[in-house]
Amino acid sequence: MDECGLVTIELTLNGGCVRLEVDPGERLLDTLRDRLGLKGTKEGCGEGECGACTVLMDGVPVNSCLVPIVQARGKRIETIESVDRAQLSALLDSGATQCGACTPGVVMSAAWVMQHPELLHTHGLRELMAGNLCRCTGYDGIIGGLAAAIEAGLARKSEGEG
């Protein structure tokens, strides 16, 4: 790509500031994986269908394979690398991961649901997780683990309040 086609982009990545000179059409997925070396985010289809590339943009899950980097300008991006291990034990115990190729995307969508328990007033867990294809688990492990994680989160919260 010719130098003059490049643009300067700043964004917040996993809490830190990042400044990049990039082709504005570059996929956020490639910026993360190839330019910034964050290999946790996966490519399963490259066309917005599988959700393996899910990251949070300003707190909302997006398919990073469909986001041109210019759209991430000034945004807050969170990837699987930012997720706290301690939150994952319910998913581990329920069998939410098998081959793991869908897993980073699943975990990011799950993180979003956990941050917004109010979503559950209007949507079911299966509906909220329908953007992440998993070919291994049959989804029970994912849905069960997420339900348990939400419950544990609520319990922690009420303990904290009580």
Add this chain to the structure above:
Amino acid sequence: MRSSRRREGISKLTGQERYVDDLTVEGCWWGMTARSPVARGRIREIRFGRGVDWSEFVVVDHRDIPGANQVRLIELDQPVLASDRVRHVHEPVVLVAHRSRQMCRRAIREIEIVVDPEPAVLDYRIKPTPEQIQYGPDNVFKHLRIEKGDVDRALASAAHVIEGVYETGAQEHVYLEPQGMIAGEEDGVLVVRGSMQCPYYVLNALMHALGRDESHVRVVQTPTGGGFGGKEDFPSNLAVHAALLALKSGRPIKMIYDRSEDMGSTTKRHPSLVRHRSGVDSQGRLVAQDIEMTIDGGAYVTLSPVVLSRGIIHAAGPYACENVRIVGRAVLSNSVPFGAFRGFGAPQSQFANERHMDRIARTIGMDPAELRRRNLIRDGQTTSTGQVISDGTDRVEVLERALCRSGYAQKKEECVSFNAAHPYLRRGVGLAAFYHGSGFTGSGEVYLSSCVDVAGLEDGRIEIRTANTEIGQGTLTIFATIAAERLGLDESQIVIAEPDTARVPNSGPTVASRTAMVVGRLIERACDDLRRTLGLSEADTGQRLRDAIMKWWAEHPDTEPVGHARYESPPGVLWDDQTYRGDAYAAFAWATHVAEVEVDLRTFATRVVGFWAVQEVGRVINQTLARGQIQGGVVQAIGWALMEDCVWDDGAMANAQLTNYIIPTACDVPSIDVEFLENPYPHGAMGAKGIGELPMDGPAPAIVNAVVDALGVEASAIPLTPERLMELVTHG
């Protein structure tokens, strides 16, 4: 028992697991493939366009293959790269490599492969014309036959004779991680790393095509994002391609398929056509089963003969019948070769059989569950190959548990009143009783002669060395549990060696539901052998074992203590490959699944609203992993039954994208209820039998039986998409 946590679980959940596409290799170039645009023909010319500067690229064709231009598998008919003829669209012809992936893509667009077309076979069900013959005298890759008793006589005297024809479509694996390989020469050794199920298959293919011996080739499996059979045979092709580019360019080469290349050009489940003619007596007992199974092999032989073999052996189902004839054929078509896919022919043949059992039940006016109850094999009775079943499992109990858990009888009644009252929704309940043989068919395991090593490391830990791969099913966890249990150690004391052909013995492929049962058992025996090597008795475990290992190292600093095991057939297992008589499998897993569906008559969409899976798989080593295998398999089978539709155009998949090849999401399936009945199998690790493929066999017929129950139309082909169902309901 306690379920151990998945060993690599946290690494996967945190995104730290490194798959082949995540590896960065110094100086690595990208490789890409130019493919045939035509289903069959003679290559006239390959044109290289002017849109790129070809001096920047490394280009490989069939002339660059140092060894044989053959992908080594059962037969050698598939070329690594087509030379003068092509036999399917997307057949690889030319490979290119460049520093930039983008440039590779551009170069592929600049390559024009000019082919003079020849008459292609685009429908395997139709007898080929002489111009279409490309294999043997009749395009038949394999004929197989099973004969038991006298079918014609039994049919002539049966109270009822019921016929049916059943069809299943191709299915794409959609492992979430596409195929990928990295190849490069390291100190004169060609090293290939990538996503695969069977490192030694890949090794053998490389040796054959590169003309190298074992000391000059090494294959390492990288963490693999799903396989389901799709990474059994195909990775050999890709590994050879990457290796050819690496050798010619003198650099490491990375080849990663994108989703549409993966879906378009790799193997899929064999389509099938199965005819049944059955005789039953006045009590509903099967007296004759006359079955003809044809599978579409695609353009090359690949694994079709063995898929056919497993298909026909399972075709008569888990029933006792004294007169059985099964004729199987795998035939050529000019489409991408069909290959291994979870279940390996048994889902196809048992779809037909379990649909047919329901047809029999309807014809003679018997409840489908009762018909199965009367015919399920009892201990002491024989399968179609004459194998005496005497494993102590109560197969009727498996059926009863499934009926009870699902509330089958009550559900059936509720559906009737629901359907009478509702304007456009129809509910139905269906079931399937089925079985799956664990391990290789017939004498396959004896022929494989798998080996496992277990070593005592200098720090006192134990290392398990096998070529079996973790592809999501839990190999690492199960192997650690088996060894820890055998040696009385904590699982943290067990190390599992990376599947690297330079370090691990050939313990056979990771296929055929054999890993826990067969390879796990070898681990147990190798653990015992390690104890012998150390001069210990079977009672010596835990700390005494650790002490013995440390002492060994103190006394023999240059030789590690290793226990070996090589496969031995369980006593009394006999198989005759010529007559297809005898013990087809050392053990079978047994199951009954029940499905409840709801069909919307406005859209003809079918939803599975309830699913109950009861199975006997020997001892369950890890509840979480075993349940995950069943649930994942069931959902994959729901996709196959209702939505996964490969649309063919000139023998190529026209919908090679996840946008229009639809697999189930979390929203499309119910929670899958799972129960295991455990009857430990004495010759499997910790009493385990095979589990991975079993859940693929039953759901499709159970679901379609439920649709038939709901609507009363005789659906007999899958995928039962809304379009197909509408056609059936409106035109019959």
